[in-house]
Amino acid sequence: MPTIRQLSSNVVNKIAAGEVIERPASVVKELVENSVDSGATRIDVTIEQGGVELVRVTDNGCGIAADQLQLAVASHATSKIADADDLFRVGTLGFRGEALASIAEVSRLVLRSRPADCEAGAELEIVGGRAEPIRPVGCPAGTTIEIRQLFFNTPVRHKFMRTTQTEMGHITEAITRLALAAPHVHFSLTHGGRLVHDLPPVSNLRERIGSLFGAELADGLIEIESADEHGDQQIRLSGYVANPSHSRGNNRLQYLILNGRVIRDRSLQHALGEAYRGLLLTGRYPICFLNLELSPSLVDVNVHPTKLEVRFQDGGRIYSQLLGTLRSKFLSTDLVARGSFPG
Numbered sequence: 001m002p003t004i005r006q007l008s009s010n011v012v013n014k015i016a017a018g019e020v021i022e023r024p025a026s027v028v029k030e031l032v033e034n035s036v037d038s039g040a041t042r043i044d045v046t047i048e049q050g051g052v053e054l055v056r057v058t059d060n061g062c063g064i065a066a067d068q069l070q071l072a073v074a075s076h077a078t079s080k081i082a083d084a085d086d087l088f089r090v091g092t093l094g095f096r097g098e099a100l101a102s103i104a105e106v107s108r109l110v111l112r113s114r115p116a117d118c119e120a121g122a123e124l125e126i127v128g129g130r131a132e133p134i135r136p137v138g139c140p141a142g143t144t145i146e147i148r149q150l151f152f153n154t155p156v157r158h159k160f161m162r163t164t165q166t167e168m169g170h171i172t173e174a175i176t177r178l179a180l181a182a183p184h185v186h187f188s189l190t191h192g193g194r195l196v197h198d199l200p201p202v203s204n205l206r207e208r209i210g211s212l213f214g215a216e217l218a219d220g221l222i223e224i225e226s227a228d229e230h231g232d233q234q235i236r237l238s239g240y241v242a243n244p245s246h247s248r249g250n251n252r253l254q255y256l257i258l259n260g261r262v263i264r265d266r267s268l269q270h271a272l273g274e275a276y277r278g279l280l281l282t283g284r285y286p287i288c289f290l291n292l293e294l295s296p297s298l299v300d301v302n303v304h305p306t307k308l309e310v311r312f313q314d315g316g317r318i319y320s321q322l323l324g325t326l327r328s329k330f331l332s333t334d335l336v337a338r339g340s341f342p343g
């Protein structure tokens with residue numbers, strides 16, 4: 001008979017890391033989400049060799065007290081939820097309490113932090129899941145996390161990493177998504193000592209789109225806005241879509257932000273396609289930056305470990321709202337008269 005045993009926390013963390021940490025860009029996403037959750041107004045990301053050698057994220061957020069550092073990297077330890085009911089009112093990007101534990105298991109991690117009201121900071125180093133004693137350090141208020149040599153102890157995963165350029169493409173896309181969802185935060189991205197992005201804090205999404213994709217694209221966007229009453233709850237849709245004359249050969253410029261998190265939703269992508277039906281040539285895709293705000297109780301974000309996909313309580317209704325809002329906007333914008341219809 002086979003013997004059943006409880007797995008050690010190291011093995012459990014390695015399994016969790018396999019789910020959440022696919023490549024350096026996943027580390028960037030998890031660390032920056034933590035920085036956004038910490039209330040930071042400035043987040044600096046430094047990368048060496050496509051993130052394989054180094055991912056460093058520095059923020060000016062709330063910091064972590066010295067006596068909590070060890071907990072921050074423990075699995076299933078989080079400051080963001082306390083009980084099961086909280087799962088239905090999650091207002092933060094994180095809540096699973098697994099990212100740092102997973103990353104620490106498959107890298108060399110240094111965590112340095114100081115809450116603004118503490119005089120000294122503290123530093124914790126973990127190598128492949130093994131923690132060194134915490135030591136006091138001098139550091140600015142906020143948190144810096146350095147991840148070196150990702151997957152050094154998981155050769156199979158290490159082998160799957162692609163060229164510096166490919167990994168950097170994924171990292172840039174991760175930063176783009178995070179930056180679109182938090183226009184009020186100053187972001188910078190540096191690779192190999194070269195500044196790739198410097199995104200000053202702005203007051204609205206259109207300005208952030210301009211910093212990321214250029215003023216020409218941003219200025220030509222059509223603004224949309226609608227609200228749908230859902231009992232005593234409201235579903236607010238806002239954002240920007242491109243004139244059909246500005247389409248793309250792929251659907252990569254379609255961003256959907258749900259309560260501060262960029263997600264992917266096939267059904268809403270379909271609604272977008274429907275709204276543009278007859279306005280675009282085949283093989284062309286609309287451009288959009290949409291912001292959906294609704295009560296966390298109307299959506300389950302606990303479906304996917306990386307939270308890329310969510311489940312709406314009433315997806316059909318949001319589908320109709322998106323389609324209806326775009327259709328009436330296109331009618332009132334009179335795209336035909338401007339000669340924007342292709343063919």
Ligand code: ADP
Binds near residue numbers: 035062
């Ligand atoms: P989660 O984000 O799901 O809570 P993580 O493993 O990503 O789980 O982080 C664990 C905890 O560590 C967080 O709940 C938070 O309290 C703390 N933490 C992580 N990063 C930061 C940061 N940059 N600033 C302040 N606290 C942080």
Ligand code: MG
Binds near residue numbers: 033034093
């Ligand atoms: Mg997190």
